[in-house]
Amino acid sequence: MHHPLTxxxxxxxxxxxxxxxxxxxxVLFGQDSLIExxxxxxxARGHILLEGLPGLGKxxxxxxxxxxxxxxxxxxxxxxxxxxxxxxxxxMLQETETGRRFIxxxxxxxxxxxxxxxxNRASPKTQSALLEAMQERRVTVMGETHLLPDPFFVLATQxxxxxxxxxxxxxxxxxRFLFKLxxxxxxxxxxxxIVLHREIGVEPQVAQVLSRENLxxxxxxxxxxxxxxxxxxxxxxxxxxxxxGQPHAGxxxxxxxxxxxxxxxxxxxxxxxxxxxxxxxxEDVRHAAPHVLRHRLLLDYRAKLEGLTPDLLIARxxxxxxxxxxxxxSSLKAAKL
Amino acid sequence: MSADPGSDExxxxxxxxxxxxxxHFGWWLDHxxxxxxxVSFIGTAVIxxxxxxxxxxxxxxxxxxxxCSLMAAIAAxxxxxxxxxxxxxxxxxxxxxxxxxTRLSAAATRIGPWPASHRDLILPVTFxxxxxxxxxxxxxxxxxxxxxxxxARKQPDNPRVIEPPSALQEVQAWLDNIKKNEAANPxxxxxxxxxxxxxxxxxxxxxYEHANLEAADHLRDVTAxxxxxxxxxxxxxxxxxxxxxxxxxxxxxxxxxxxSLEQALQNASQSMQGAGMQPGGDLMDALKSIDPSQLSNMxxxxxxxxxxxxxxxxxxxxxxxxxxPNLDLSNIPEGRPGKGxxxxxxxxxxxxxxxxxxxxxxxxxTLASEDTQLDTNKIESLKNPLDLSRLATGDALSVTNxxxxxxPKKYTGPQQGGTTASPGDGGSAxxxxxxxxAERETLKxxxx
Numbered sequence: 001m002h003h004p005l006t007x008x009x010x011x012x013x014x015x016x017x018x019x020x021x022x023x024x025x026x027v028l029f030g031q032d033s034l035i036e037x038x039x040x041x042x043x044a045r046g047h048i049l050l051e052g053l054p055g056l057g058k059x060x061x062x063x064x065x066x067x068x069x070x071x072x073x074x075x076x077x078x079x080x081x082x083x084x085x086x087x088x089x090x091x092m093l094q095e096t097e098t099g100r101r102f103i104x105x106x107x108x109x110x111x112x113x114x115x116x117x118x119x120n121r122a123s124p125k126t127q128s129a130l131l132e133a134m135q136e137r138r139v140t141v142m143g144e145t146h147l148l149p150d151p152f153f154v155l156a157t158q159x160x161x162x163x164x165x166x167x168x169x170x171x172x173x174x175x176r177f178l179f180k181l182x183x184x185x186x187x188x189x190x191x192x193x194i195v196l197h198r199e200i201g202v203e204p205q206v207a208q209v210l211s212r213e214n215l216x217x218x219x220x221x222x223x224x225x226x227x228x229x230x231x232x233x234x235x236x237x238x239x240x241x242x243x244x245g246q247p248h249a250g251x252x253x254x255x256x257x258x259x260x261x262x263x264x265x266x267x268x269x270x271x272x273x274x275x276x277x278x279x280x281x282x283e284d285v286r287h288a289a290p291h292v293l294r295h296r297l298l299l300d301y302r303a304k305l306e307g308l309t310p311d312l313l314i315a316r317x318x319x320x321x322x323x324x325x326x327x328x329x330s331s332l333k334a335a336k337l
Numbered sequence: 338m339s340a341d342p343g344s345d346e347x348x349x350x351x352x353x354x355x356x357x358x359x360x361h362f363g364w365w366l367d368h369x370x371x372x373x374x375x376v377s378f379i380g381t382a383v384i385x386x387x388x389x390x391x392x393x394x395x396x397x398x399x400x401x402x403x404x405c406s407l408m409a410a411i412a413a414x415x416x417x418x419x420x421x422x423x424x425x426x427x428x429x430x431x432x433x434x435x436x437x438x439t440r441l442s443a444a445a446t447r448i449g450p451w452p453a454s455h456r457d458l459i460l461p462v463t464f465x466x467x468x469x470x471x472x473x474x475x476x477x478x479x480x481x482x483x484x485x486x487x488x489a490r491k492q493p494d495n496p497r498v499i500e501p502p503s504a505l506q507e508v509q510a511w512l513d514n515i516k517k518n519e520a521a522n523p524x525x526x527x528x529x530x531x532x533x534x535x536x537x538x539x540x541x542x543x544x545y546e547h548a549n550l551e552a553a554d555h556l557r558d559v560t561a562x563x564x565x566x567x568x569x570x571x572x573x574x575x576x577x578x579x580x581x582x583x584x585x586x587x588x589x590x591x592x593x594x595x596x597s598l599e600q601a602l603q604n605a606s607q608s609m610q611g612a613g614m615q616p617g618g619d620l621m622d623a624l625k626s627i628d629p630s631q632l633s634n635m636x637x638x639x640x641x642x643x644x645x646x647x648x649x650x651x652x653x654x655x656x657x658x659x660x661x662p663n664l665d666l667s668n669i670p671e672g673r674p675g676k677g678x679x680x681x682x683x684x685x686x687x688x689x690x691x692x693x694x695x696x697x698x699x700x701x702x703t704l705a706s707e708d709t710q711l712d713t714n715k716i717e718s719l720k721n722p723l724d725l726s727r728l729a730t731g732d733a734l735s736v737t738n739x740x741x742x743x744x745p746k747k748y749t750g751p752q753q754g755g756t757t758a759s760p761g762d763g764g765s766a767x768x769x770x771x772x773x774x775a776e777r778e779t780l781k782x783x784x785x
Binding site: 278 | 359367422428442446459465469
């Protein structure tokens, strides 16, 4: 049992996170929501799947994040011929003082921040190796287990429009991602800022605002954020409501797993810490629910024919899942405050 | 946050309790309104019935309605407890509606401080007045209608009493008076009463059927006749006894008259003993004890005593029936000597049996040498001439024997050429048009 947060701790944490947010805003224009959600996923110790068109700043976000936190960042461009060893690393035959021997040469996974670009272009075998490393936070090659650095975050991207030669991630592997975020195109004002402040081929200068230790401390504080019983009950009812057969789960073929509930709780706590609060709230759950659930719901053919999307279904579920489950008497109505 | 940390807690706990009370009141109102409509309908029906059947006063009805409403309120309270909501659940409603981000729940578990008090807190639950007002209005309207609608109290049912036929009532009155005056033998009275009971045991609605009325009238007539006969016998016996007593005392009646009086006393005694209505009390025993052969040996006192008993019974009988207009016994003659012709051979006046106008003595009988010729042995023939004015359908005027006249040569069978000389066989055409081909073509063209 963790000790609950104190107000001072939460205020300091919120201040540090705000510095990090400001730093990222200087790198990525007009994507405040994306930055907010990435920070939430980062603090919840989750991996994030980014879906969006190329050139929207995904790589810049990872680079900025690594620089702001002083973390080691690597980028892997997934291609169909990429082998698992290419990302995990391979034992290499090397000359040593004791003679020739195989020495493990770490792959690009051995970094604090890994940008797995176009993950759906890699073969299922390679995808599987990556997702196993994401889950276990270690790599086993030729019988030798190698722990991945701590912290270890993966930000994977996938292009939603080019499906030729891709290997869509199966649902079981999608479940490993805490968030699935949609990177939206910038508006004109944002583009104007980009044109004014960026130049092709010139890396933006980002100062480190938090140390690795600060990040570890923040991650620990997230765990100590208080989860009230009503909020846990709300998360449980919301996740349960995604199961087929539930009153408002029409169109859902497979619902969210218990891992989704855990992810939702962790994301809610992280968001509470970002806002400097001591406890998670219904608002945190409602905010995180679309990002946590949208890649975990498998729609049936009817929902697809009707043009329903996971986001629409999640919105419907949130609408019909009140914070307090007990109904009001018919002589009363909930006032809108 | 206010200076006093406890004040914020009290404020929010109070707000939660207030919201909880409002929610519970809402549940109670829901259940009460649910009960109100059926209670109103039932109450309306009950009030109308009570007003109709028992003339329920308005004040009592209002008290009853109030009591029923109170009972419904109590029942709604216990029903409401099934929806009891805990304070923590209500707290969730409040913090969610106010956007407090679960700070109330956290503070309630001693995580973090209570939020600052709101200056003008609006509870996130309001009443829907329309439904409540509508249902209360319906209920009140129903009950008010039941209280105010003019309705007459049902008049109590008067049981339909069917009086026994007047003949039986008359007989019953006679018997009652006779019993009261002990003017007749109780056994005789019981026999008549049994017959009355037998008639009255029949269904009352059948008492006035023709047969029952006839039976009642017959019973009255028979009873009247018995009473008249008793009265007559008493009078006869009393007269005879008085006369015999006087004779025994030395008045010196001829032997024939004495015999006639003894015979009259004996006849009257025997008639009373065998009658349907016998004298009452000790008189019957006294009459039975008289030996007809020793009648002439009875002393004057004995006869006088007997005459007194007879007169007393006669008086009791007349007293009992004095108010019976259809049974007037006062016309029965007293024991005075009549002036009519007696049946004895003497030509002196003396007592005898006879009608009041005729006087005592037997009715004169005219004797003739030839019997009355009524021509009862003559056979008369009845003629039955045919009256044509009274004939009915189907009456035969006359019957004649003979065979039908049929001309077998009249029918010659079907014939050719459209002739009508013969009506032909049954079913065959009796008229045929023969058209030449040109005419037939002309007709076809016309009808095309």
